[in-house]
Amino acid sequence: MNKKENVKKNIIDFSKIVIFLSICGVLLWCITPIFVPKNNTKKSGIKYENARGFYGERHNSIDIFALGNSDLYSAMNPLELWNSHGYTSYVCAEPSQNIFSAYYLLKDIFTCQKPKLVILEVDQLFTRNEADDIDDAFNNILKNKFPLFEYHSRWKNLKTEDFTNKVSYISRVESKGYIYHNKARPNKLGFKYMKNKKNSTITMTTKMYMKKTIELAKNHGADVLLVWYPSATTGTIDRHEAVQKLADQYNVPFIDFNVNQYDTGFNWLTDTRDGGNHLNYNGAKKMTKYLGKYLIENYHLMDHRQDNAYNQWNLDYQSFMKKNKLL
Incomplete structure (x- = not known):
């Protein structure tokens, strides 16, 4: 085979690959809508419906969104x-959420809401290593472009309506993403965990996506606030300093309840449900009370309590309190 024939063969082979990949791309594009859940409920197949109840809220009615993991x-x-305070907010948190999934979830939020403030819970920034982060970032890109990769297991439960491509995300979540727990199991060592030595490196990929997330929020007119709630399983002084360095770099405020309790009265003996990994209702009430005070002092947010358009929030609050026997 001469050089000319060899070049021709290579061009043909390359063309076949391009054609094959193009066909695969078209098929993915056509098939993906079938697998996308048609409502934002667990029954419909949506992932973490608790974090996606905002789809069912009235458009542009929520002023604060928070993203993070189970903490x-x-x-x-x-x-x-x-x-x-009459502030409308939603917690878009998922178990083991990372900054990559948070970024794409925030992009979804901006399709139907115009928040004035985005809160990022920073426990999600500490991952295993760069290789895993690159893999997670790539997977999230794929799942964002082709939701089939997220919902491929739904093939066993497909129904007639799944072939109509009519998506109607109308389900609301009464608690606005918060998950109630009243059990108390103390952490008797208190804040001694802050002296522990753990990997405090924030990978380049995570930093890149954190920057993208902050820029996404600011480009949509939203301020950004970093928060770290008390976490005996992950918090350390070194990690606090790593996040503070990023906060200073991106010029965003950072509240870390692991290094300062801000006169909340937080108590590890009464305010955790599992020995220090997650807070219970008592702990959440203290954290939220301080957050409300901080928001009053640092942001200009609207009190909607006297606005009839937001009356459903009053009903949701009353229902939540009665359901959990808090009234």
């Missing part, structure tokens, strides 16, 4: 913020 949905109670 967040155990520590921030939007209904407490509502009852005390």
